[in-house]
Amino acid sequence: xxxxxxxxxxxxxxxxxxxxxxxxxxxxxxxxxxxxxxxxxxxxxxxxxxxxxxxxxxxxxxxxxxxxxxxxxxxxxxxxxxxxxxxxxxxxxxxxxxxxxxxxxxxxxxxxxxxxxxxxxxxxxxxxxxxxxxxxxxxxxxxxxxxxxxxxxxxxxxxxxxxxxxxxxxxxxxxxxxxxxxxxxxxxxxxxxxxxxxxxxxxxxxxxxxxxxxxxxxxxxxxxxxxxxxxxxxxxxxxxxxxxxxxxxxxxxxxxxxxxx
Numbered sequence: 001x002x003x004x005x006x007x008x009x010x011x012x013x014x015x016x017x018x019x020x021x022x023x024x025x026x027x028x029x030x031x032x033x034x035x036x037x038x039x040x041x042x043x044x045x046x047x048x049x050x051x052x053x054x055x056x057x058x059x060x061x062x063x064x065x066x067x068x069x070x071x072x073x074x075x076x077x078x079x080x081x082x083x084x085x086x087x088x089x090x091x092x093x094x095x096x097x098x099x100x101x102x103x104x105x106x107x108x109x110x111x112x113x114x115x116x117x118x119x120x121x122x123x124x125x126x127x128x129x130x131x132x133x134x135x136x137x138x139x140x141x142x143x144x145x146x147x148x149x150x151x152x153x154x155x156x157x158x159x160x161x162x163x164x165x166x167x168x169x170x171x172x173x174x175x176x177x178x179x180x181x182x183x184x185x186x187x188x189x190x191x192x193x194x195x196x197x198x199x200x201x202x203x204x205x206x207x208x209x210x211x212x213x214x215x216x217x218x219x220x221x222x223x224x225x226x227x228x229x230x231x232x233x234x235x236x237x238x239x240x241x242x243x244x245x246x247x248x249x250x251x252x253x254x255x256x257x258x259x260x261x
Contacts, residue, residue, distance in 0.1 A: 005026065005029075009025070174223045175224045175225075177226045178216075178223070182226065182231075183213075185228070186216050186231045186233055187201070187214050189228070190233040192214065194233060194238055195253075197235060214233040214235060215233070215235065215236060215239045216231050216232070217232050217239055217242060219231070219232055219249075219253040219254055221246055221250070229257055232256070
């Protein structure tokens with residue numbers, strides 16, 4: 001501050017426009033700060049908006065001269081734990097509700113939820129996509145810090161320990177009458193369309209771009225019951241969905257076949 005005033009006085013002396021003393025300049029700055037705050041501006045919000053717009057034009061959305069360097073510093077701080085410590089000290093200073101009272105903070109969060117939904121985020125899909133991308137870059141395809149621990153937990157949830165275990169139904173053999181001819185008859189009856197999403201068989205492709213035929217699903221999940229009223233055509237995506245909540249799907253497809261829906 002002293003340096004700034006000194007330079008101001010020197011320039012004014014040089015130009016010959018110096019009338020005020022250093023003391024008067026200090027007093028003027030002090031009165032301005034009392035009136036308009038630290039930034040000495042009548043309309044601080046308008047000024048802040050202008051500054052932000054200028055910085056965004058110069059340095060992009062993040063308003064940072066060197067975003068790579070900034071990202072590196074943040075990652076280092078996260079690794080060292082200094083970022084967490086900094087947050088803790090900030091919390092101690094400004095409190096749990098970021099300097100607001102509990103009531104005002106609750107109101108703010110309520111308005112956010114009303115505007116942007118449960119997550120309180122303007123674009124939650126974009127946010128989740130970025131989080132997944134970052135975690136995949138850090139920990140690999142499966143987004144796991146410790147793959148051995150992940151595989152151990154997976155083994156704990158397989159077979160009878162799984163919440164989706166149905167007594168080993170998937171290992172049962174199909175009846176002899178469940179052949180290509182019967183499957184084709186069912187597809188023809190359903191007009192070669194998936195009975196859940198109604199896509200035609202010609203529209204079905206794998207990830208590699210290969211065509212595939214409609215899957216024939218057993219409505220009551222009994223592989224031996226190959227009656228035409230117990231069989232329905234589904235695409236692979238819809239067939240993957242019916243592996244959960246078996247009773248619900250059984251009732252739903254039975255109603256579809258009988259024409260109740």
